[in-house]
Amino acid sequence: MIRFENVSVQYDKSEPVLKDLSFHIQKGEKVGLIGANGAGKTTLMNALLGLLPHEGTIEVEGIEVEKQNLPEIRKRLGFVFQNSDNQMFMPTVYEDMSFAPLNYGHSKEQVDRMIDDVLEQLELSELKYRHNHRISGGEKRMAAIATILVMRPHVILMDEPTASLDPYNRRKVIDVMRSFDRTMLVTSHDLDMIVDTCQRVILLSRGRIVADGKTDVILHDKALLEANRMELPFRWSGNRE
Amino acid sequence: MNKAEKSLYEIREMDDLAAGDSPVHRLWPLSKFFVTIAYIITVMSFHKYDLNGLFVYVLYPVVMFQLSGVPVRTFFRKMRIVLPLVIAVGVFNPVFDRDILLYVGKVGVSGGVVSMVTLILKGVFALMASFILVATTPIDDLCAALRMIxxxxxxxxxxxxxxxxxxxxxxxxxxxxxxxxxxxxxxxxxxxxxxxxxxxxxxxxxxxxxxxxxxxxxxxxxxxxxxYREGKKARFADILFLVLMIAVFVFLRFFPLAAWIGKLVVR
Known part of the structure; x- marks a missing residue:
């Protein structure tokens, strides 16, 4: 489904941000990409989306991430930004949701149907005609996810999906993520969310993969996490009452 | 709230106004666009001393403000920076053009004063018409209309x-x-x-x-x-509005309605 083969990314002539990364993600897998600040998580996402030039090979469903393939690649990938304000630029939720399907040539009737389906699935129908600047942070995050789901992407990429959400909205986003029936790659520092949503974790440190395996194995490894400037998930830290 | 936040609020206020629902909001964007253009052209075409002819054109923005529910004070509030510039355009006319053109009672009014008032009215009317267009038409509908033409x-x-x-x-x-x-x-x-x-x-x-x-x-x-989202389709009422308004503007341009009403009153 997604294949990284000896991928490196370098900004200008500085030290590479990603160094010789290789991994595969199978269809239907839900993978958490974790690591301290500056580990290269967002850079990896951007390289996968074709927003950054890279060395090595990145493939999505057998299509190489290259300039001429980007429209095809991006049709398959749905990316939820960390900051929903930067993702949603149309005046209303409805218009934002219709942006991608209209670009991909769906008719107005089809688009309306697709939007209604997704809003119903996420129980967000009341947001349909709301102005983006008038909805709360939590609603905006859910609406941002809706704008991606309406594209019917094969892979969902999420950058810090629970960042700056209150507990109620965080839980709501986690429930939605658990309900996804497609391949998912999530970057986050919220390790409890990763435990709840991903079966596999890739731990990055200074642009390299230092661990790749089952979530409950890696996220139980206190020594490994602390060596990479991270901590055990709250639920396994022993701090719970 | 700092000045930038106020500006942001004002931009969003325009979006909110445009998202309203009224007979004017429901009009086909292209009709409103052409009517606005026709209005501005006819208003601008008046001679600098033709205050009588120009004055009746106040009816269009007044009626549109009433029908759309857009508060007139919002217009003046948002135009507070532009309006002084509009007024400044003709402010020196009374200095250069001192010939007495008419008398109000026993007070002589110079051509400069008349042309200054005419210029101010032209500017204010044009701004009002443009404001009504923008305040009753979402930007996407306006852009879709522009693509249609x-x-x-x-x-x-x-x-x-x-x-x-x-x-x-x-x-x-x-x-x-x-x-x-x-x-x-x-x-x-x-x-x-x-x-x-x-x-x-x-x-x-x-x-x-x-x-x-x-x-x-x-x-x-x-x-x-x-x-752009599929624009509203033109209805019979939209075409009627377009044709009727252009006809009214042209009629008022050549028929001195204000003078005619004045004569009726004097008789």
Missing amino acids: RVPAVIVSLLLLTYRYIGVLTEEVAIMTNAYHLRAPGQKGIHISAWGSFLGQLLLRSMDRANELYASMQLRGFQGNFY
């Missing part, structure tokens, strides 16, 4: 993106201004020594945000063309 896609996209990015820029200014004032209490405005770094930071931050927004567009299939 074959305005090049690149120009329409530019218009739409400029409108959107003004908001982005203003948001960044608001955040930075707040951050500045929280660490410079009691200071009025931004000190001149900080202008350079303030503007530099603003540019960098705006570029970052603009890049993110553009990435969001690219990742959702944007390849240079906006697909």
Whole structure:
């Protein structure tokens, strides 16, 4: 489904941000990409989306991430930004949701149907005609996810999906993520969310993969996490009452 | 709320006004667009001394404000910066043109005063008509209408993106201004020594945000063309409005209605 083969990314002539990364993600897998600040998580996402030039090979469903393939690649990938304000630029939720399907040539009737389906699935129908600047942070995050789901992407990429959400909205986003029936790659520092949503974790440190395996194995490894400037998930830290 | 936040609020207020529902909001955007253009052309075509003929044109904005439910005070509030400029255009006419043109009672009114008032009215009427158009038509509908009349896609996209990015820029200014004032209490405005770094930071931050927004567009299939939501279809009432209003404007342009009513009253 997604294949990284000896991928490196370098900004200008500085030290590479990603160094010789290789991994595969199978269809239907839900993978958490974790690591301290500056580990290269967002850079990896951007390289996968074709927003950054890279060395090595990145493939999505057998299509190489290259300039001429980007429209095809991006049709398959749905990316939820960390900051929903930067993702949603149309005046209303409805218009934002219709942006991608209209670009991909769906008719107005089809688009309306697709939007209604997704809003119903996420129980967000009341947001349909709301102005983006008038909805709360939590609603905006859910609406941002809706704008991606309406594209019917094969892979969902999420950058810090629970960042700056209150507990109620965080839980709501986690429930939605658990309900996804497609391949998912999530970057986050919220390790409890990763435990709840991903079966596999890739731990990055200074642009390299230092661990790749089952979530409950890696996220139980206190020594490994602390060596990479991270901590055990709250639920396994022993701090719970 | 700092000035930038107020500006942001005003931009969003326009979006809210445009999203309203009234007979004027429901009109076909292209009808409103052409009627506005016709109105501005006819208003501008009046001679500088033809105050009588021009005056009846106040009816169009007044009726449109009433029907649309857009408060007139909102217009004057939003135009507070432009209106003085409009007034300033003719302010020197009374100095240069001193010939007495008419008498009000025993007071002579010079041609300069009449032409100044005419110029001010022309400017205010044109602004009012444009404001009504923008305040009752969402920007996307307006852009869709412009595409329908074959305005090049690149120009329409530019218009739409400029409108959107003004908001982005203003948001960044608001955040930075707040951050500045929280660490410079009691200071009025931004000190001149900080202008350079303030503007530099603003540019960098705006570029970052603009890049993110553009990435969001690219990742959702944007390849240079906006697909505007299917515009409202023209109804019989929309065409009637268009034809009728243009006919009225042309009629009033050549028939001195104000003078005719005046004569009736005098008789």
